[in-house]
Amino acid sequence: MILKNGSVTSVNGFKAAGNAVGLKKIKKDMAIIISEVPSVSAGCFTTNLVKAAPVLWDMEHIGNMISGIAVNSGNANACTGKQGLKDAEDTAAHLASLIGCEKENVLVCSTGVIGVNLDMDKIKNGIDITYPLVNDSEESGLLAAEAIMTTDTYAKHISAEIEIGGKKVTIGGIAKGCGMINPNMATMLCFITTDCAITSEMLDKALKECVADTFNMITVDGDTSTNDTVLVLANGLAQNKEISSEGNDYDAFKEALFAINRELAIKCVDDGEGATKLMEVTVTGAVTKADARKIASSVTSSNLFKAALFGEDANWGRVLCAMGYSGGAFDPMGVTIHFRSDSGSIMLMDNGTPIVFDEELASRILSEHKIYVDITLSEGSEAATAWGCDLTYDYVKINGDYRS
């Protein structure tokens, strides 16, 4: 597998555009992704009980052959009642009319202000002026990545090339999120395209398995928005033997899809609001995968540990405490904890016993940007990794200062 700096347009048969249509004051606020031939589709959506209108539309139509996706930023079309549902449908219908397909073959996503209905004149005009701009260039993919941004400080995109059954298969992706925009809802959006030939069922299975260990394992502040969405389209143009069951081809595809998801998810956390540190917490030796996930996620979500990270304080006690209330099972007497970074590695707990450690070395290690917290349990052989960031003054400022 080769990872590259591409995006959704790196894949044969997909075009995109990113444009400013007036939903935001100045910045780009509309992206369109087009599949030249109808694509097999799969998606994962927020588990928040409160779901935005576009999420409800997508949940109803995912699994259909999809020809286009319309994405707007600046307005989440959430808590917008029946009008919101109609607007999501009309957005899909409008793009469908330009493409020449049915509205049921178009997905929509929104991110931004909640509780405010979409300005449908701007949306429709926006689609009218953006659709002609779609093309398969690298640049267009990056403009689309930019147009879906809200508080992101940089566009997030990646691509991968693999070989499946002797055929070259490409996967590309763009993402945005997470952390809050004042005073609106942050949303994690991710769009993945591929020319792999794969059935709807296997694509869905692969996506869910990947998301479980990537997008579902990142946190900036513990809040899950009303709009979180991951969509993947597969158009089959690679002409590999269609993946219709588990096996070597499925594994190879899933491995690449996982790498794409993982890199985009990490970029989302790394750009978390106010964040100065990225933490990667890996738990090994757990009884079950679920336990490992709960424990790792609890550490990345702990305000106390996030604050300690900001202060570059090797606070293993807060790690242990977060593990202890995670709901995951483990014996505290069998816990080993290391902190690690480019500057080195340090053991802080050895099978339940705290280690008197070199504070200076710990300081050097924690002065780096990316910090690895390696937790070894003594229960079994399951593992999980979670990503998070530190809790900083800037996070409070961005999210507490009403007028900032």
Place this chain on the structure above:
Amino acid sequence: MILKNGSVTSVNGFKAAGNAVGLKKIKKDMAIIISEVPSVSAGCFTTNLVKAAPVLWDMEHIGNMISGIAVNSGNANACTGKQGLKDAEDTAAHLASLIGCEKENVLVCSTGVIGVNLDMDKIKNGIDITYPLVNDSEESGLLAAEAIMTTDTYAKHISAEIEIGGKKVTIGGIAKGCGMINPNMATMLCFITTDCAITSEMLDKALKECVADTFNMITVDGDTSTNDTVLVLANGLAQNKEISSEGNDYDAFKEALFAINRELAIKCVDDGEGATKLMEVTVTGAVTKADARKIASSVTSSNLFKAALFGEDANWGRVLCAMGYSGGAFDPMGVTIHFRSDSGSIMLMDNGTPIVFDEELASRILSEHKIYVDITLSEGSEAATAWGCDLTYDYVKINGDYRS
């Protein structure tokens, strides 16, 4: 029921002392509570998998007739292995020897630094010089409340008088917590005394029912420490007809115990590190009590809403979002939200529809210290209340600044 400003010594048959024995640099760090006649006991302990040595000792001996409690601050005796377990036992044994009872009739609590063994010379000497100081004065109760403090900015204590079966019954309590001390573990400790005559079984039942809606419904930062403990001792000296089953007497006792717990729990949150606001979130109209609790607790735990509170931003969207990922069941279309304070009340959502609201009025309401968030659901008739505080720069400073 009459609430008063008393404490554990307001109750006939209980004595206390608070003293400085050298575990902390200057401040008081040891409290002793004595029951002149052996008391029926009940307790609630942290659900964190990682439990401090004193918690393990107390869990083993709660339910015994108890004659004394030794509490130290400055060291949590957590993550201290076998030595820690022995030290907790020896602490109990040492106080027991002065009282003239068995160690199994003494409970111990600790709060402070973790991973460092207790200085047992200081502990034993400390008990030796503090035990003679115990008396039943009001002042001693307050000194005990002070001695258990860590980052608290004020001592927390309260008492109540009720009538049960024609007899006057008194309940008194002291508490400390919550939020973090840099770089140690914050702990919520609460000690309650009463002269009520009640069986061990009913006392335990009453305590658990009260804690479920008080101490278990407060959060400063979402972390649950390794040392959280609530202990209640009942010595029967009120000579009411012993409460041995449910009924009017049980209800009267439980109502008073609940008031004590509730007031102390609220004080703990109100003194939360860095906090400038106290929020009381009440959910009504839920299907089950569990749903109501999950939903209310999710709102008080939401970093995004806590930050909004700090910024005095009427961000109903973040309330709804936190409700939505709480795991509690509700129909978003049936949600009504009000914010309320001494300055007035404002509706922000009416049965799922956002209300265009008076920003100035909202600002005035949110400028107060105590903010009520009233959430009405349309599912059933169950309710729950949770308490929390805002997320501030000071919280980050206190918990992130290693040297502060």
